[in-house]
Amino acid sequence: MRKYFLFLLGFLLSTSLPALATVQITSMSPDSAAPGDEITVTGGPFSNEIEVLLGEIRITPQAVSDRRLTFSLPELPPGQYLLRLAEQGRVSASPLLFRVTESEPRISSLQPVEVDVCDTDPPAQLTVEGQGFQSGSSLLIDGVTIGVEKISSDRITLTLPPLAPGTHQVQVANPAGSRSLPRGLLVNGTPVIFSTRIGADDVTTYALIIEGKNFLASSQLLVDGKRIPLVDRQPPGRESASLGDCRTIVYHRRPYSSQPKPITLKVINPGGRESAAVTIQAP
Known part of the structure; x- marks a missing residue:
């Protein structure tokens, strides 16, 4: 219905203007295009005051010569439009039918x-x-x-x-x-370990804060090759780890000695994505 209304409105508007008998349209190319495309109209004679009348929309050509003009199609709803030329209140006879298509993004x-x-x-x-x-x-x-x-x-x-x-x-x-x-x-989703630091210490256990990125709830922490599960609540009497956020894992460690020793850490994500191994000195 909207397409028909625009078509009819353009026809009534164009026919309400006196005919520009001296100007002829012999061809246009292409006869359908999307907004932003360039259209060429041949015929003439064309003056620098000529305008393209597409339905009820007036368009100033980008380039005009005696027998040829080009214009860029503005944003218009898809549908069929009458194309004429207008100059000083007069409009050309014999309109052509032009189809506006939707722009493909x-x-x-x-x-x-x-x-x-x-x-x-x-x-x-x-x-x-x-x-x-x-x-x-x-x-x-x-x-x-x-x-x-x-x-x-x-x-x-x-x-x-x-x-x-x-x-x-x-x-x-x-x-x-x-x-x-x-x-x-x-x-x-590849995990990366940036650094570690000692957190809370309650005599028998302490928190080793592992900082990095791309840590998930489904990640696994490897300590010297041993898998430490990530859990929501620390089980009593056992080592465990918990996810702080995607940048922090808290490793609840139960050392048998307070003397620092080498510890190798690695984080593994689903799909086999894993961090580089990082070796630190910690109890």
Whole structure:
């Protein structure tokens, strides 16, 4: 109904203007295009005051010669429009039918292209750059629509939701259903140990604070090759570890001696991702 209304309105508007009998349109190329595309009209004679009348929209050509003009198609809803030429209140006879198609969104870059698991806690910002984005466009990660914060014709910004380690597919979908080709966003889930420090000490046990990144609730801590489970509550009389956050593991250690000795630590995440081994001196 809207397409028919726009078509009829353009026809009535154009026919309400006196005919510009001296100007002829012999061809246009292409006869269908998306917003932002360039259209060429031949015929003439054309003056520098000539305008393109597309439905009820007036467009100033980018370039005009005696027998040829070009213009860039503005943002318009998809549909069919009458194309005429207007000059000083007069309009050309014999309009041509022009079809506006939907722009296909295209992603040219992601910023950043890689984030750590820890970068989604707190959430990281993602900027999607490209072209053909519309005010009603949506962004999809692995086919799931994600809320966006800002959108323009060439940029979308959003806050990343929590994502599992691995490569995720980012797409932009326009209201009529066209989608961009996917771009890969890598979520790095490889754990890294930065440093250690001694925490609380209650005589028989003490807390060894392991600081780094990309620690998960499903991570495993290896101490001298022995697996120490990550638990929510420390079991009495046993060594254990707990997850502080994605950057901290607390290792509850029960040493048999207060003398420092070499201890080798490693963190292993699901999928076989593991940190480099780190050797420290601690009781």
